[in-house]
Amino acid sequence: MKTILLPTDFSENSWNAIVYALDFFKQSTCTFYLLHVNSLNYLDANDLPYDDSKDFVENTFTKPSKKKLRTLLKRILTEFPDHKNHHFFTLTDYNFFVESVRNHVDEKKIDMIVMGTKGATGLQKVIIGTNAADVIKKVKCTTLVVPEHATFSDLDEIVFPTDYYLTYGVDLLKPVYTILQNHKASLQVLHITNQPEALNMSQQDNKDLLMDYFSNFETKFHNLTHRKVEDAIEFFVKSRDIKMVAMVAKNLNYFQRVLFHSKVEEITYHTRVPFLVLHDK
Numbered sequence: 001m002k003t004i005l006l007p008t009d010f011s012e013n014s015w016n017a018i019v020y021a022l023d024f025f026k027q028s029t030c031t032f033y034l035l036h037v038n039s040l041n042y043l044d045a046n047d048l049p050y051d052d053s054k055d056f057v058e059n060t061f062t063k064p065s066k067k068k069l070r071t072l073l074k075r076i077l078t079e080f081p082d083h084k085n086h087h088f089f090t091l092t093d094y095n096f097f098v099e100s101v102r103n104h105v106d107e108k109k110i111d112m113i114v115m116g117t118k119g120a121t122g123l124q125k126v127i128i129g130t131n132a133a134d135v136i137k138k139v140k141c142t143t144l145v146v147p148e149h150a151t152f153s154d155l156d157e158i159v160f161p162t163d164y165y166l167t168y169g170v171d172l173l174k175p176v177y178t179i180l181q182n183h184k185a186s187l188q189v190l191h192i193t194n195q196p197e198a199l200n201m202s203q204q205d206n207k208d209l210l211m212d213y214f215s216n217f218e219t220k221f222h223n224l225t226h227r228k229v230e231d232a233i234e235f236f237v238k239s240r241d242i243k244m245v246a247m248v249a250k251n252l253n254y255f256q257r258v259l260f261h262s263k264v265e266e267i268t269y270h271t272r273v274p275f276l277v278l279h280d281k
Contacts, residue, residue, distance in 0.1 A: 002030040005110045005141075007037065007101060007131070010068050013148050017116030018072075020274065021144070022080050023152035024114075027182060029085040033108055034072060036065045037093045037100045065092040098134045105141045112175065113143040136249060140279040142175045149272045155183040158244045158276075161190045161233055162210075164203035166251050172280050173213055176246050179276070186218035188240070192232040196225055237273060246276040 006021060008014040021032070038061035069090040076088065093100040104110065117132035136143045158179065180187055189210060199207060211219065226232035237245065 002028055002111045003108055004030050004032050005035060005101070005104060005108070005113045006032055007035045007097075007113070007115045007135075008069075008072065009036065009131075010072065011116070011118075013116040013118045015072075015116075016148065016150065017114055017146035018076065020146045020150055020152045021114040022076070022083060022086065024144075025086070026083065027085075031087045031089065033089050033091055033104065033110070034069055035091040035093065035101070035104060036069055037095060037097050038062070038065060039095075039097045061094050062092055066090070097131055098138050101135055102139050105139060110141055113139070113141050114146060115143065116146050116148065118148045136277040140281065142279060143277045145275045145277065147271045147274065150274050151272075153243060155179065155185040155243045157186050157188050157240060157242055158246055159188045159190055159233070159236060159240075159242045160210075160246045161192065161229070162206075162248070162251065164191060164199060164206045166248060167206055168209060168213075168248070169280065170213070172248065172278055173210075175276065175278060177214065179244075180214070180217045186220070187214055188236075188242070189219065189221045190224065190233065190236055191222065192224045192226055192229050194225070194227055196223075242273060244274050244276055246278060248278045250280065 002025060004021060004025065006014075006018050008018065018034075069092060073088055073090060080086070091104060093104075095103075101113065105113070113135060115132055115135065132143075132145050136145065158176065160176065176187070179185065189207075191207075207221065211221070222236070224232045224236065226235075233245070236242065
């Protein structure tokens with residue numbers, strides 16, 4: 001049984017991520033934890049005496065959150081009545097957001113976090129919102145980031161950008177293996193360089209490991225020459241109508257440039273293609 005954490009702020013964006021998760025795991029037996037965090041800040045932490053603050057938090061945040069979570073759960077059960085293999089629990093917390101998520105990941109032995117994101121607009125344009133960015137950088141748990149316009153459809157192909165510099169452990173790659181297996185998808189491994197160049201011995205070993213580990217699936221290895229990694233991935237995703245991008249958080253060369261650069265207007269797929277972020281345990 002899979003255990004999935006679904007952080008929610010009760011927005012339509014987070015509802016979209018929940019819908020995506022329920023469809024994505026439709027054939028799997030899962031326990032879903034719906035988590036709402038009333039974010040604590042450093043001023044709040046020191047403002048009130050303990051007894052007063054405890055009552056204040058309970059009446060101002062916890063009770064309304066629990067009510068909203070019950071309403072959300074009722075909506076899920078109403079709109080997905082045939083998901084008999086899905087079980088739900090609600091969680092509410094008053095804490096720093098990332099700390100709360102991290103605690104629940106550890107306590108509930110979470111297999112994957114699925115959360116929605118909506119990039120900021122105007123001068124603060126980013127690929128993903130602050131909470132999602134903090135989680136995928138600071139919580140060591142496989143995280144599926146679902147953009148605001150993403151809708152689940154059959155996963156024909158998953159793209160896995162890599163520079164082959166990292167040695168991939170089995171635990172790190174297992175979520176991708178499971179997704180390929182459950183959705184009968186193919187894996188497209190994408191290597192991008194500024195100019196054509198041969199792999200060194202270490203890179204070749206890491207490529208061979210990927211070939212061996214994913215040998216049970218249709219797996220293709222692509223080499224693209226482009227000055228910008230993010231532009232190359234954009235071109236590849238759009239040209240093949242890719243439905244999911246899987247990336248390793250430790251692969252900073254690709255990870256930072258694709259998810260945390262500021263030129264959102266140059267990347268159109270970020271509003272509809274989910275990112276699967278992989279972490280070592």
